[in-house]
Amino acid sequence: MCSTTPRNTRTGRPRSTEADAAILEATRAALVDMGWSKLTMGDVATRAGVAKTTLYRRWANKNELVVDAVAVLFDELELPDLGSLQADIEHVVLQFAALLERPETKTALMAVVAESTRDAPLRERIRTSIVDRQKRLVLDGRRRAQERGELSADPDPVTVDALDDLIFDVVAGAVVHRALVSAEPVDTAWVARLSALLVGGLGAAAALG
Amino acid sequence: MCSTTPRNTRTGRPRSTEADAAILEATRAALVDMGWSKLTMGDVATRAGVAKTTLYRRWANKNELVVDAVAVLFDELELPDLGSLQADIEHVVLQFAALLERPETKTALMAVVAESTRDAPLRERIRTSIVDRQKRLVLDGRRRAQERGELSADPDPVTVDALDDLIFDVVAGAVVHRALVSAEPVDTAWVARLSALLVGGLGAAAALG
């Protein structure tokens, strides 16, 4: 949750966990009000009722702070077993789309990804706290589909990994592109087409080995 | 190319077209060296050998300038007829991926999209100068596939439009997500799987009507 780990000593005054929570919540509020580019560290500190120096003791810069503030929202993503691969896909896509509709994530997600193209530590932080959390849903969904017999058992683990990567990039990428670039609604009709495309094409993609 | 149109009078000193070109080229160079977030208007002006006020006469802010500077790179995208839908898809995907590999577009594209979530004029500018230019490739590709008989003739124009939108978001979104979020290479093996998934699933998606 916090960026810079405090000295691993057991002496001294401990860091305020209330301040941690207040800062992250203030960051989300500032994202809603100002958007990513207009968000300032000073404003976040004021909203959180905290000194600016307290922010810099925990996070080195705005990007890392925003990633942590937004990452917790991705905990909402769940993958209940709805009985079929297509139903599972449609459910998780609608969840993800709802997350992208929130103004905090809408303005923050693409911005930190853009920053991460020139910042390897930030990229790693995004991966561990956001991307991997989404990807687990793909792995679970495929495993369930295999158990149901909807997908053929894996012949080669390398192929399976490649297919998981593909599904993840297609689903997440399509939803993000639809919501933010095309700026059109991710409604049930669109989701139905996307999942039909996926379920119908997975066999062909898997056949490549 | 230029943002604010000069007064439509034929009197007075005309704007320097050399300055236009120098500014846009300097913007791309600055994107490569500094990245989007560290790019400053003053630096661009210095690189272009132009006064800062000259920039502001043409572009209201950094975002609009960057969009114009990057948009011309998308002119490189072409769709030669390779004989099959899958070959056409693979070719355009590899082209788009090569474009996303360039440091200018890598750092700029996601940043301006993020900004556009809170800036309707910017969103419209991105649409007309970048997104629509990509989308035309999808329309051409589908039309050719229909002429070849690879796709069934359209029963309903509304369905066709929806399918074009879906293909566009899936292809462009998947490539962007693969290149920038997953940060893994868009190599021929991955492209082959993506296009196989698309070609194999299009029928199922079209069947939804």
Next chain:
DNA sequence: AGCCTTTCGCTACGGGTCGTAGCGTAATGG
């Protein structure tokens, strides 16, 4: 040629943000 209009380069400015340093104080553990 002379005039008008617009752009150009240049300088300077107030306003805002950044990230840090320094200080005294508060909160723990030994």
Next chain:
DNA sequence: CCATTACGCTACGACCCGTAGCGAAAGGCT
């Protein structure tokens, strides 16, 4: 009680923003 660390506060130089004002340059028009 003491060492250690975190906290709030203030102040600071550095940087960037976007604009105003100026004289000079470069065109069209009569």
